[in-house]
Amino acid sequence: MTQENDAPRGFSRRGLLSAFAATTLVAAPTFSNAAGFLRGAGDIRRLKMYNGRTGEHMDTIYWIEGSYIKDALKEINSFMRDWRRNEVKTIDTRTIDIMAASHNLMNTNEPYTLLSGYRSPKTNAMLRSRSGGVAKNSLHLKGQAADLRLGSRSIHQMAKAAKSCQAGGVGTYRGSNFVHMDCGAVRAWNG
Template sequence: MPPENFLRIPSVLSTGGPQPGLSRRGILGLGAVVALGVTGSRPAAAWEPEPERAVRLYNCQTGESFSGVYWAEGRPVAEALARIDWVLRDHHSDVCRRIDLALLHRLWEMQEKLESTKPFEVLSAFRSLDTNRHTKGAAAASLHVQGKAVDLRLSGRRTADLYRCALSFGDGGAGCYPQRNFVHVDTGPTRRWVGA
């Protein structure tokens, strides 16, 4: 028994010509329908490549910045990631680590949602274990040590607005520090907090 989506086509070869009521134009049209059904083709517009993703970052500690595409044609841009790793390094020791791609995606999403053309002002990103130990208030198992967290602010935006934006995605960690005017964003388990 043929499958449900099986299309029966009248035989045109067995009689030497088209069946009564089925014109040459009808057969050609039927062939187009079969071709569409077999290939499952869709309009070309449905196959557009994934859009590029770019981030704008400014390291407040070193004065270095990155502004550019880090994701193109559905994959990361290696040179851009290396530059980002350096800009977001532990400036105390000049040690860098691969910044989590999911964190970069989150920053890109936040820039898009906030419709901002200004760079995120980064206060802290990757921290070595030694730097983390000497950072006041830092958790021993901080995600900064894994390159999965960033503390930032955005010129022209209130800390509360930046925090609300980070919360809107519903996952990862987000902390607001209104007195120190920065927001913590990470790609760890979902957590929410407000600090001093």
Template structure:
């Protein structure tokens, strides 16, 4: 797993529409819930939920998106798993798709899945739409269990003890066809959470915690 560091004029929409639903997913994802409770980690091996992680009272709001559906395209470079499809339609998030995304973003070292805050997917979809990318987001780091986060902290002083990665509220990404600075500046302009710019490490950190940037 790549352990990313942590908290401390828009182009036209790309020509490529997101393709139809397709994803490789592990079958032991979290059970669906109509009121989506984020930050709950589950063991991929046992399917048993571990202690829930309480979310902070961030000021981020769901990013507004035009249209009757919302799409997202992700490529986890650690596991080579991909998702490309609709996660929101007819005014509602699709629970089965959110579970697939949770699995794709799991901590594969600890074999744990966390229920992600779907506002993060809204932010990603809006950024992708605004920068006009034709490529999927490459995921450098998604969910981190407490143990994995502690390991990352030993390697880097920039990793927060209460990282939003441990709460299912953060992701480190890049787009092959878009400069990192363009992604960072677009996300900061949206005022939808935290944005960290890491050109040396080759990624941008996005989260739906309080609005801030570094």
């Protein structure tokens, strides 16, 4: 279940808010004529992704001025579904925020390539049987993790941006060229 207001152990709300504040400074020149935005009146969070397995594209604003947009979150949930089984799960907004803040910090318009979002227990078991790098109790099972790639940024750059949020786990997978981001305990690893 999505927790929008509670900050569980290992989740630094201050770290995540600092990351969004930093992205606001990056975005400020673009909106230099929008005095309301510079006073905090234009708090907007956006997520852009592409899924090579399904061919789907998504570009949605999911947060405006302190409120999540329910229809946009439904779109994200559907996009991040287990495409192998076509099963949808609510994606934790903390993970969505980490993904969006990291993307903004990298100052790119390129959408993330989503490799894995939610995984059903059957999909996770199947992937686990094929690879030692898949956790039995993966946060993907809870809708709290995403495996992402950007063509215009290295996995080192992606991981650095995600780590700067100080809000969850960041795994760097050099061999497969992707970064895992989740809203679990603050930690980092190399796969």
